[in-house]
Amino acid sequence: MRTRRILTAVTLAATTMLGCAGITAAAADAPETRQDASAAQSPSHQMAEIKGTVTKNTHMYKSGKPVQALKTGDVVVLKCWIHQPKKEKFYHVSFKGKDGYVVATAIKLEGAHEPPKCK
Structure with a gap:
């Protein structure tokens, strides 16, 4: 029960810190988000022409x-x-x-x- 309260407090704090974007800490750390970020790397990491x-x-x-x-x-x-x-x-x-x-x-x-x- 105590762990649940701590997670709720952390999520609330993260939501407040991220502002009106409406992103929660759980959503910011979702696997889909990490994959999208890795796909949009700089051109130096992309395949050569x-x-x-x-x-x-x-x-x-x-x-x-x-x-x-x-x-x-x-x-x-x-x-x-x-x-x-x-x-x-x-x-x-x-x-x-x-x-x-x-x-x-x-x-x-x-x-x-x-x-x-x-x-």
Whole structure:
């Protein structure tokens, strides 16, 4: 019983200290909150950019329309990949501030890692 009173007092004090945010000590220490905080770490803790080299002249497409011409040797940043049923695999890439999709056979990965699958 005494432990319960102490916990109630601590929770009340924590709520008062945190102010109008309405966050209790229990909510501030919830596992979901800790996971969200770890996911939003600084860029130095995030995965490095995955780059690829264009192997043949092609275009980046978005909504079925060409966005940017790519030449052999251009270096693009790969964000993720998508594989549609009965179609080829595509990479979502960015190049010179623009982004779009490029067929995977036109990109050679620089390194051993592939980008994650698009959600």
